[in-house]
Amino acid sequence: MDFDPFVLARIQFATNISFHILFPAISVGLGWILLFFRMRFTQTGDKAWEYAYQFWVKIFALTFAMGVVSGITMSFQFGTNWPGFMEKAGNVAGPLLGYEVLSAFFLEASFLGIMLFGKDRVSNRMHLTSSFLVAFGTTLSAFWILSLNSWMQTPTGYYLEDGVVMVDSWMEVIFNPSFPYRFFHMLIACMLTSAFVVAGVSAWRALRNVDGPATWKVMKTGVMMAAVLAPVQILVGDLHGINTLEHQPAKIAAMEAVWETEKGAPFTIFALPDEKTKTNRYAIEVPYAASLILTHDPNGEVKGLEEFEGVHPPVAIVFWSFRVMLAVGGLMVLVAWWAAWQLRGKNTATKPLLYALSIMTFSGWVAVLAGWYVTEIGRQPWIVSGVLKVQDVVADHSSATLAGTLFGYILLYAFLLASYIGAIRHLSGKPAASLSLTAIGKPNTINKEG
Amino acid sequence: MEYWLPIIYMGIMGLALLIYVILDGYDLGVGMLVPFAEEDEKDMMIASIGPFWDANETWIVLGVGVLLIAFPIAHGIILTSLYLPVTIMLMGLILRGVAFDLRVKAGDHRRGLWNKAFFAGSLIASLAQGWMLGAYITGLQDSTTSLLFSALIALTLPALYLILGCGWLLMKTDGDLRNKAINWGRKAIWPMGLGLFMVSIATPIVSASIAEKWFTFPNALYLMPIPLVCVLCFGAIVRVLYKPSVLINGYSWLIYASTVLICLMASLGLAYSIFPDIIIGDLTIWESASSVKSLQFTLVGVVITLPVILIYTFFVYRIFHGKATALSYE
Numbered sequence: 144m145d146f147d148p149f150v151l152a153r154i155q156f157a158t159n160i161s162f163h164i165l166f167p168a169i170s171v172g173l174g175w176i177l178l179f180f181r182m183r184f185t186q187t188g189d190k191a192w193e194y195a196y197q198f199w200v201k202i203f204a205l206t207f208a209m210g211v212v213s214g215i216t217m218s219f220q221f222g223t224n225w226p227g228f229m230e231k232a233g234n235v236a237g238p239l240l241g242y243e244v245l246s247a248f249f250l251e252a253s254f255l256g257i258m259l260f261g262k263d264r265v266s267n268r269m270h271l272t273s274s275f276l277v278a279f280g281t282t283l284s285a286f287w288i289l290s291l292n293s294w295m296q297t298p299t300g301y302y303l304e305d306g307v308v309m310v311d312s313w314m315e316v317i318f319n320p321s322f323p324y325r326f327f328h329m330l331i332a333c334m335l336t337s338a339f340v341v342a343g344v345s346a347w348r349a350l351r352n353v354d355g356p357a358t359w360k361v362m363k364t365g366v367m368m369a370a371v372l373a374p375v376q377i378l379v380g381d382l383h384g385i386n387t388l389e390h391q392p393a394k395i396a397a398m399e400a401v402w403e404t405e406k407g408a409p410f411t412i413f414a415l416p417d418e419k420t421k422t423n424r425y426a427i428e429v430p431y432a433a434s435l436i437l438t439h440d441p442n443g444e445v446k447g448l449e450e451f452e453g454v455h456p457p458v459a460i461v462f463w464s465f466r467v468m469l470a471v472g473g474l475m476v477l478v479a480w481w482a483a484w485q486l487r488g489k490n491t492a493t494k495p496l497l498y499a500l501s502i503m504t505f506s507g508w509v510a511v512l513a514g515w516y517v518t519e520i521g522r523q524p525w526i527v528s529g530v531l532k533v534q535d536v537v538a539d540h541s542s543a544t545l546a547g548t549l550f551g552y553i554l555l556y557a558f559l560l561a562s563y564i565g566a567i568r569h570l571s572g573k574p575a576a577s578l579s580l581t582a583i584g585k586p587n588t589i590n591k592e593g
Numbered sequence: 594m595e596y597w598l599p600i601i602y603m604g605i606m607g608l609a610l611l612i613y614v615i616l617d618g619y620d621l622g623v624g625m626l627v628p629f630a631e632e633d634e635k636d637m638m639i640a641s642i643g644p645f646w647d648a649n650e651t652w653i654v655l656g657v658g659v660l661l662i663a664f665p666i667a668h669g670i671i672l673t674s675l676y677l678p679v680t681i682m683l684m685g686l687i688l689r690g691v692a693f694d695l696r697v698k699a700g701d702h703r704r705g706l707w708n709k710a711f712f713a714g715s716l717i718a719s720l721a722q723g724w725m726l727g728a729y730i731t732g733l734q735d736s737t738t739s740l741l742f743s744a745l746i747a748l749t750l751p752a753l754y755l756i757l758g759c760g761w762l763l764m765k766t767d768g769d770l771r772n773k774a775i776n777w778g779r780k781a782i783w784p785m786g787l788g789l790f791m792v793s794i795a796t797p798i799v800s801a802s803i804a805e806k807w808f809t810f811p812n813a814l815y816l817m818p819i820p821l822v823c824v825l826c827f828g829a830i831v832r833v834l835y836k837p838s839v840l841i842n843g844y845s846w847l848i849y850a851s852t853v854l855i856c857l858m859a860s861l862g863l864a865y866s867i868f869p870d871i872i873i874g875d876l877t878i879w880e881s882a883s884s885v886k887s888l889q890f891t892l893v894g895v896v897i898t899l900p901v902i903l904i905y906t907f908f909v910y911r912i913f914h915g916k917a918t919a920l921s922y923e
Contacts, residue, residue, distance in 0.1 A: 205694040211647055212690035216683045218654050221661065223676045226669025233665030234887040241662040241891045244655050245898040252651045253902075253909050256644030264912050309884055538673045548680045555684055559691060566698040 151545040152224050152537050157519075158549065159216050161512055162556045166210030168511045171285055171330070172337025173203050174278030176364065181274055185267065194357035195364075198575035199341070202567055204259050209563060211252070218244075225526070227536025232308045232527055235301060235316055236291055243287035251280030282330070289329055293322035295527045296518065297390045308530065320390055324383040325518070331376045332514065334368060335475060336507025341365035342482065343504025344571050346497040354574050359490040362500070366486055369479035377472060381436065388437050391528060393451040394521035397461040399433050403447040408433040412466075416458040421448070456523040460516065468513035471506055478503050505564075598888040599878040602663035603864075603871070605895060606656055611860045613652035615757065615853045620646045622758020624689055624715025625751065626777055627708060634770045635708060639693065641765040641917035646693065648906060650686065662891050666881040667871040674733040675725050682721035689714030716751065723750030730863070731799050732873040742799050749788025753852065755781035756830065760849030763840055765917040771841075778834045778848065786827055789855070793820065796866070802874060803866045816865070819858045826851035826858075 177199055184192035218240070221229055229236060257265060257273040265273070300315025301308045310316055342365030348358045388395045395401075400416040400423050401408055410432030414423035431441040438444070448455050478499050485492050526533045620642045627635050661668045672679060688710045696707035727743030759778035763771055797804035807816060829851045833839045840847065871878045882888065 201698060205691075205698055208647070208690050208694045211650070212687040215650070215654060215686055218657055218661075219672060219679050219683060222657070222668045222672025223679055226673050229661055229665040229669050233661065233668070234884045237658075237662035237665060237883060238887050238891040238894075241658050242894050244651070244658045245894050245902070248651045248654060249648060249898075249902045249906075252648040253905050255647055256909050257912060260644045261912055307884075310886055310890070313890055538669075538676070540673075540676060544676065548677075551680070551684065555687065559687070562691070562695055562699060566695055566700075569700045570698055 146542045146546060148540060148542045148545055149534055149537050151542060151549060152540070153533070155545060155549045155552065156220060156224060158552055158556065159213070159220060161515075162552075162560070163210065163213040163217055164511060164515060165508055165560075166206050166213060167281065167285065168333050168336045168507060169340055170203060170206045170210055170337075171281045171333035172335075173199065173206065173341070174274075174281050175334075176337060176341060176368075177203055178271075178274045178278050179364065180361075181271055185271065191355075191357040191360050194354055194575035195361045198354070198357070198570070199361070200259065201570060202340075202344075204255075205563065205566060207251075207255060209559065224538050224540075225536050226538050228526055228531070231306060231531050231536065232295075234308050234310055235294060235298075238313075239287055239291040239294070239317070243284050247280045247284035247287065251277050251284065254280070285329060285333070286326065289326045290317050290319070290322050293325045294319045296325070296522055297321040298527055298530055303530070308527070321383075321386055324379070324386045328376070328379050328383045328514075331372055331379060332507065332511050335372050335376060336511060338365045338368035338372065338479075339475065339500075339503050339507050340505065342369060343500050343502075343506075344567065346492075346500035347504070348571055349492070350494070350497050350501070351572060353572065356490065357575060359486075362482075362492075363486055366479060366482040366500075369475060370483035373472065373476040373479050377476070380472070384437060385439075388445075391521070392446040393448070393455040394461070394518070395437065396446055396448045396451065397456045397458045397521055398465045398517060399437075399445065400458055400462045401433065401445050401447045403449050404444065405447065406434065406444050407431045407442045408437075408445040410436065411462075414462070416462050418458055454524060456521050461521045464513045464516035464520070468510050468517060471510040471513065475503070475506060475510070594885055594889070596879070598885060598892070599663060599882040600869075601892070602659055602882070602888065603868070603878050605899070606659040606663070607860060607864055609652050609656040609659060611856060613649070613656055614860075615856050616649035616652060617646070618754045618757040618856075619761035619849070620649055620758075621689070621715045621719045621751075622754035622756070623761060624711055624758075625719065625755055626758055626762070626774075627715075628712050629777065630770065630773065634773070637766060637770060637917060638762065639696075639711070641762065643693065644909065644913050646690075648909070650690070663883055663888060664871050664878065664881040665883055667876055667878075670872060670876070671729065671733065675728060678721045678724045678728065682718050682725065685714045685717030685719075685721060687714070689718060719751035719754050720747050723747035726750065730796065730867075730873070732875060738799050742795055745788065745791055745795060749785065749792055752781055752785035752788050753856070756785050756852050757849065760846075760852055763845045763848055767916060771845075772837075775834060775837050775840070778830075782827075782830055782834060786831075789823070789827075789859075800866075800873065806866060816862075819862045822858050823855050826854045 177196060180192050180196040180199065183189070184196060221236070254273040254276040257270065258277050261273065262270050294316055297320045299319045300310060300312040302311055303309070342362050345358050345362035345365065348354060349362060384395070399408065400411055400414055402421045407430070409428035409430045411423060412427045412429060414426035416423050433445055434443040435441045448458065482492070482496055482500060485496055522528060524532050524534065526536055623638050623642050627638055630638055660671070692707045692711035692714060696704050696711060699707060724743045724747040727746035728739065731739035731742050756778060759774045759781065762774035766774065797807055807813060830848050833844065833847050867873050869877045869879070871881050
């Protein structure tokens with residue numbers, strides 16, 4: 144088979160960014176959860192919160208490290224694979240990425256050292272502050288990167304000079320029309336992902352009777368977060384969708400596989416969208432539902448793909464990714480409410496619930512990836528909507544080079560993902576107290592002469 | 594503004610990369626030394642860099658970030674031509690970074706594997722960085738001389754990192770491990786010295802423009818302090834390595850500090866050699882700079898955050914000051 148270097152470059156970018164997003168999706172939320180554990184311990188003096196912190200800070204450290212190293216790849220990739228993007232849109236992308244590094248990366252990386260290893264070297268207040276700064280840093284980093292991503296989706300505040308993007312207004316660039324929706328949608332997604340990780344691992348620990356009350360406290364924290372946030376996410380997602388309809392109608396048309404502009408468009412639950420015949424095969428539809436969801440009017444108009452001939456994204460993958468995201472989101476609401484109902488006021492749960500929570504541990508990953516595929520593939524063929532096409536910015540590498548490095552990345556990532564999940568499994572079987580001294584180094588190596 | 598902004602950014606980028614070399618250099622150096630230590634010493638060595646490595650690594654992200662922010666065209670050209678070494682370096686850094694955690698979290702039966710990954714990642718990243726530097730200095734050419742020169746720096750930079758690593762261990766450890774660090778230092782210092790010497794000879798040979806800049810009167814006179822300081826620092830390192838009583842009597846910082854001074858001189862020399870080009874013989878910093886408005890907008894952030902970053906970096910180093918102890922989350 145002969146591979147197109149352009150397709151390979153896109154697959155490589157997708158592989159790198161898909162792998163990377165898994166870890167911030169957990170650490171952005173887990174940072175705040177850890178701060179909550181620390182504060183509860185400071186307030187109540189209950190040892191269970193201390194155990195909760197001790198156990199989860201280890202998983203946080205591991206997750207954070209995975210996120211950092213996979214993120215470095217991203218910062219180089221713009222140059223190695225998409226030099227045209229920086230040449231044409233560097234005036235926007237550069238400063239936003241720069242602010243992310245300056246305001247967030249150093250902050251989180253520096254105070255992480257104190258948060259992880261400095262507890263006996265600084266005051267409790269300083270340690271709490273460090274934990275706060277780490278959580279704040281991860282969130283601030285999400286702010287900048289989502290601002291840039293949103294600008295690529297809905298660019299404002301710029302003008303073109305010889306094909307190069309020049310900035311008119313930084314406020315309009317940073318707070319572009321889709322940014323608030325995408326930022327909150329993603330933040331809540333991170334919170335939900337970490338809530339399900341926390342609840343799922345705790346359910347697994349509860350099934351093995353590890354750490355008693357601490358495990359149940361953590362599980363409840365995760366479950367309550369999920370029970371509140373999962374429905375909020377549906378609402379925010381709905382608003383995000385309406386915003387997309389206004390600014391990127393071609394993406395919506397692909398998400399819903401609407402081929403012809405119509406009023407009172409149905410919501411298609413299942414179909415095999417066929418780009419050749421421009422029809423949906425085996426469609427199962429709910430009449431008027433798409434118009435109702437998107438325009439809040441059963442007879443509202445939804446633009447069809449026919450209006451974006453040649454400049455609309457591939458339909459089937461966007462359509463299906465969207466449905467996967469919706470399905471996982473729905474499942475999250477059900478499981479979270481079921482768990483919240485069972486766990487109210489007590490520390491017991493039925494086995495089916497504990498198994499269900501365990502199975503849902505990484506459900507957030509599926510939803511996050513599916514959601515990003517919708518929004519990123521849904522932006523195609525543009526890299527900056529309406530301004531710059533992906534195919535015009537790609538670097539000129541041979542298929543062999545790209546295929547070779549892609550193969551290397553996939554092997555490395557598969558190995559790391561297995562190791563990451565394996566390590567969480569390994570740690571989960573152990574009580575927090577037994578892990579307290581195994582951060583790095585053993586107690587018997589403490590300063591031999593001192 | 595149009596004249597000065599690119600120069601200011603060139604300075605910031607150089608500073609970020611210099612800080613990267615002297616900080617992550619010792620991490621990578623320690624990483625390459627890990628296989629030569631006993632089991633409990635491995636833990637102590639990694640404990641000595643544990644609280645810092647993550648922030649140290651961020652400096653290369655800033656360095657590349659400034660290249661991207663201020664010189665987007667050069668960013669594209671440089672990283673596209675360095676595609677393979679960059680990819681290999683990234684894989685090395687990924688392995689090294691995750692090994693920190695996984696060697697103690699994946700279970701005892703996996704510890705040996707992750708110790709090896711830690712070593713391999715550090716070595717691969719160091720070699721690749723050396724290669725990238727070499728390719729950059731020769732103007733990203735594909736000629737045989739350019740490849741040989743890249744290979745030379747690919748071997749010299751890890752040796753320099755080893756000395757930084759030894760210098761770090763001398764400050765942060767004592768007892769047997771410190772004695773070992775002195776021995777490692779004695780082995781690494783000669784390849785480093787030879788490498789730096791050969792690089793100094795080879796650079797003006799592979800680049801005519803650099804030769805012209807260095808060997809004309811009176812410039813050559815003004816530039817004399819650079820090689821002179823390097824020779825003095827090198828002499829100081831050799832001297833204390835072979836007379837360790839000096840080190841033990843409160844001068845344990847001497848090797849690290851001397852190596853930092855060598856790095857500083859080398860980067861000043863490099864900056865002088867290439868200025869005002871950003872891609873030697875091809876593109877000047879002004880030709881590849883971003884719009885003034887974008888540079889101004891980011892400069893505000895740099896001016897506010899960079900001093901703050903330096904202050905809290907200093908603060909973190911002070912908290913973990915002194916000999917390393919086993920790291921625990923307690």
